[in-house]
Amino acid sequence: MITCEEVQERVQIPLAAECLSEERIAYLEKLVRQARTAAAVFTQFTQEDVDRIVKAMALAGLDQAQHLARLAVEETMLGVMEDKVIKNMVATEFVYNYIKDKRTVGIIREFPERNLAEVAEPIGVIFSITPITNPTSTVLFKCIMAIKTRNAVIFSPHPNAWRCCSEAVKIMYETALKHGAPEGVFACLESHTLQDNAYLMRHKDVGLIDATGGPGAVKAAYSSGKPALGVGPGNTPVYLEKTADVSTAVTDIILSKTFDNGTICASEQTAVIDDEIYDLVLKKFAELGAHICNEKEKELLARTVIDPKTGFMQPMAVGQKATDIARVAGLSVKPGTKLLIAPIQGVGREHPLSVEKLFPVLAVYRAKSVDEALKVCVDVNHAGGLGHTAVIFSRNDEVIRKFGEVMNAGRILVNSPGSVGAVGGVYNDLAPTFSFGCGTGGGNSTTDNVSIYHYLNIKRVARRTQAHMWFRVPNQIYFNLNAVENVHQFPSKSTIIITNPALEKFGHVDIVRRYVPVGTHVHVSVIPDAEPEIKVVMQGVEALNFYKADQIIALGGGSVIDAAKIMKLKYESPDADLEELAAPFLDLRKRVIQYPTEKINRARLIAISTTSGTGSEVTPFAVLTDKERGRKVTLADYSLSPDVAIVDPQFVMSMPKALTADTGIDCLTHALEAGVSSYASAYTDSNAMQAIRMVFKYLPIAYEHPGDEEARSMMHNAACIAAMAFSNASVGVNHALAHAFGARFSVAHGRANALMLPHVIAYNASVPTKFLPSPYQKGYIAHKKYATIADLLGLGGHTIEEKVKNLVAATEQLLDQLGFPRSIADLGISQEEFKRAMPELTKLAFDDPSWRSNPRMPLMSELADLFWKAYQGRGLAKVAGVSQQQTFQQQTA
C-alpha cells in the first residue's frame, strides 16, 4: 500500500476514501497518462480528421446497435431489447446528424458584426460515469462527442452494465483507431470501486467529469472540486389540459412510459388530467392496453415498487415489464398489459406513487381547474424532478405559456412524449443527448441537453471594435451678419420669445420680432439673466401651454437658451422627470435613463445666441439651478439640441470687454478640450482646430476693438464651431476644475477656465499616471495633438515638447492680453482659505463628469496639484513652503 500522503500528493486534494493499493494506483495512473497523451496528440487534428473518424464511429455504432442492445438487456436485465436498439441508433445516427456539420476545431463560430470569433479548445481528459439504464447508448453517444471535440475519455460504467459498456467502448475505440484517432483515446475501467472513481475524479490531469447516473455519482462528481457535468434523476409531470388531443396524448404517454420499460429518466411519472377529460383519458388508456388500478391494487402496487423506508422506487422494479410488476405485486391484469395506472389524490410521502418510477407505472391525478393542475405539476416537479423534464398536452397557448413559466425543467415538451421527446432530434429540435442537464434545481451546472459544446472550452477572440461615433448638430445653422432674417422662413401660429431684460432693453427682441412671419401671435417671456431655476422654467412652460406655442425663440446667452431647452422638454413631455434625466452616465449610448420620445405638444426651438462662448445654440446640454437643494442639474441629450441655430454677430457687437474675454476663453477651452478628448474624431477635430485658430486670431481684436465687425463675427462663429466640436467630443478636466472652483468661489465660468487652462495643457501633454479606457482612440496622443495645434498656430518648435511648451506660452500670452487674473491668489483668495476648500474642490472636480473624456484620468492628488498650480499661477503668487502633494495628503488624511 502507498501512503495516504503519497496519494494526496498525486491527486492534490485529500482523499476521504480508503487508500488504494500501489498496483491499483499504477493502473489508474497509466490510464490517465495514456489518455493525457492521446488528448495532447489530438490537439493537432483538423476538423476534417475528426469528422472522418466520427462518421466511421457512427456507422460502426449503427452496425452494432442490435448486438450491443442484446448484450445490455442480457447483462442488466432491464428494459426492452428492441427499444435499446432504437436508443443505440439515436445515439449514433441522430447524434451524428446533429453534429456532422458543426465545427469543433479551430474557429467554430464567427460574429463579424461584433468582431468576435469563438475558437474551440479541447478539454483533454474526461472521466465519464455511465448509467445502468441506458448503458451502451450513453457510451456510444459520449464516444462520438469526445472524438468530435478531440478529447480522450476514461469510462467508468455502472458495475452491473460493465460488460456491455466495455464492449461499446471497444467497438468505438477500434473504429476510431482504424480511422486515425490517437492511441489511448478511450479506456474503460476494469472492475472498479468507488475509490477508483474518487481517485480519478480528483486527478489533476482529468479536465472534466461527465457523470450520467444516480444522485450518488452526480454528487460525488460535483464534490470533487473538478468541473463537472452531472445529470441525474427526474420526476416528470405531464399535464393533459382539457383542450388536448386525447388520442395523441394517451398514445404518446404509453409510448414514452413503455419505451425501454420506462428507463429513460425523462419519462412521465404523474399525469395530471383536467376533470373535463379525465374519464375519457382513462378510457383511452384502457383501450390501448393500460390497466387502471383500483384503490386496493394501488396499495399493493405501491408496497411492491416503492421502498417504504426511503420513499424511492425499488431498484428491482426498474426497467421491468408491466405484467411482471403486476405479477409480483399480486395484481390480476390482462396478458399484454403495457402500463399500470394508479390514481392518486396528492403528491408526497403519503402518496408513494407520486415519485420517480423508471418502469411502466404511471400515477394519475384528476384536477378540477387549470390552477389546481399547475400546482400539482409544480408539486411533482419539486418531488425529485427539479430541473429535469415536464410535459404538457394542450392546444391552449396561454396554458402552455403558463406551464412553461411555472415548471422548473430544462426541457418542457409540448404535445410530445417525455422520454423520446427529451432525448431530442426525434420529436423536436433539441440536441440529441443521453445526458439531461437539470440546472441548479437538480444540482447541475446546465439545463441543456448535454452535447458537443459542453465538451469544449470555447475561447472568444474579441477584436477591438471601432466604436460607433457620431457628429450631431442642429440641422439648420444660419450665420453671419443679419442671419436673424432667416426667422421669417419658419411658419408659426404662436411663437414665444424667451429672453432677458437687458436684451429687451437693447431692442434685440424687436429685431427678432420683425422677422417673425406676419400673422404669428408673438408673446415675449422675459426671464432673469442667470442660470435658470426650476421655478422660472415652469413659468415658461405655463406660458407655452397658455399660448399653445408651436415655436420658441430663445434670444440670449447660455442661460436663456438652456432655459428654453428645458421649457421645450417639459412642454412637449410634461411627465419628464428632470431629476431622473440628470442621472449620471458614462456612455451616452448605454445610459440607463432615456429621454422621452412621446410628445403631447411640439414646438420648434430657434436659438439665437447673444454671447460668443457657450455655443448653447448648438449643444445638447442644459444646466438648471435647483435653489431649494442648492445644486445644479445638468441635462444632456441630443433631443435638447435646438432645431435651428442663428449665429448673427449683430447681437454681440455691444458685449462688454470682460464678457468678450470670458466667453472667448470659454470658447477656446471648449475647442482645446474637444481637440484632445478621448472622444475626438476627424469630424470634431476639424471644428476644434478651426475654432482654435479663429480664437487666437480674432479674440484679441474683438477685445481691443469691440466695434470690429469681422472680429466679432469670427468670434461668434468660433464659439458655435467649438460648440459643435465639444457637443460630440465633450470636454475635459479643465471644465471639471473650473466647475468646482467657480461654484465654490463664485467665479465666472470663463474666468475659472482661464485660470486652469495653461496648467491643464501641460498636464494633459505629459505621460499619464493613469490611462483612461478609451475605445475611440489608439494610443496616447494628446501631446501630439497639442503639437499639431501649435503647428496650426505657427508657433514654431522642432519637437513635440517644444511645440507644447510654445502652445502653453501662447495661451499664457493670450490670457495676459485679455487682462485675466493670472492666479487664484490674484483673486484675493487667501492661501489658508484655499487650503481649507481643497478637499471639497477635489471631490467636486472628481465627481464632475466633464473629465470622463479627458486624455488622462486625473487622480485626486493630481486634481489638487492642478488647483495649487492655478493658485500659484506662473509663480507670481507665493505659496511659500507648501508642498502641494503634502498639502493634499494632509487634507485628505
Added chain:
Amino acid sequence: MAMIAVWRKIDEERIVQALQEAGEKLGSIEGEVALDLSSVRRIDPSALRALEEFAGMADDKGVKVVLRGVNVGVYKVLKLVKLGSRFSFVS
C-alpha cells in the same frame, strides 16, 4: 561553454527509429545534442514515448537535448504531456 556535438534531422515518417538511433549514439556525445524537428508537422503517442525515453537516456548521460524547428502545434503537445521542460528549444 557547452558545445553542440550532434545535429540530427528527424523525419516525420520515422521519428521513433530516428530517436532510437540517436539514443544509441548518446554515449559518444558530450554536452548537447540537437534534434531538428522542422520537418515534423505532427507527433503521435509512439513518438512522444520515444522522445520521453530519449530525454531519460540523455539525462542519465548528462547530455542536454535541444529541439530545433518545433512547430507550435507539436510544442503545445509537448507542454500538454509535460515534456516541454525536458528540452531546450531553438528556432
